[in-house]
Amino acid sequence: MSSSCDPRYAPAGDVGAALMVIDSRLKAIYDGTTGTDPEQQQLIDQFTASLGPRGASDVLDGACTLIFMFMKWLRMAYEDHDKDVIECVVPNLVSTMRMMPKSVRPEVIPTMAGLLVAAGTGLSPSLWRKQYGDWTADEMNPLEATAFLLAEHINRLADDRDFASRMIVDALSNSGQD
Template sequence: MVDARIKQIHESGTADEGAAESRELTRLFAASAGADGLQDLLDGTCTLIYMFMQWLHRTHAQGDKDVIEYVVPHLVATLRMMPRSVPPQTIPTMAALVIAAGTGLSPNGWRSQYGDWTPEEMQALEVTAFLIAEHINRIADDHGYAVRLVADALDQAETDTD
């Protein structure tokens, strides 16, 4: 979903074009997945955020920079500019989730102590994963870099289990 959204924005040049269709496809997927599938989707999105933040942590550390200092303020500022997609009350949760991931804590474990996700938080979580992936792509100067990071990690995990 993150990859499709990144491609859609780069092809159309705007986040609004195709947004309704994307939301409808996400809604249909969630409805067809059932409770277990939806939980898997949430866990997977948190895992992506963790992977992305660990990559960003290593990248920023090479330049003696703090990942939290360089990623979180930009993320929060961008989320604040998206009040139709990201309700303001969800922004502190997304910031805390990203901070947890950036400091090596599991976002899934961090979030579990606060109860179930709300519908507003799920949309904010999707936007957060997208924004972090896009941040990685900008650093790498490559629109598909974040997705390749995930694909490479999956390939490596498959190789390790064989």
């Protein structure tokens, strides 16, 4: 029986734009930049303002697609070692988010954990979240943080700072060939 949260029913969104935001955050952290570079933040703000409501929604769906793809890769990686992705990833990310009170308000952590569990069990994070209403402004930073933390987790596992981004770029390139 098919679920209403099956990923084939979910819009992929603007995965490229979502990846650009996550990749720029990763590079800033890896380069030792503390906080957000004001010039970089201004560029992101200008980009976001230029999107309009439909474009912003597409980037939001793109971030959910990233979360799904990252969790799918992590699920396969952990299963290769007879481990459960939810058991290995969700508590780690939740505890990390709890240490980020300026970016991630405590009341949205359960939603982000739910997104991770949905993706970890093969459901679309965006369709799972849609069941509970529209996204809130308070969920935007935590959503970005969730995608960022997953990408960073993958990069650490692969011992390659660009692995997660390269994996997505390769998947996007291959999907265009089909």
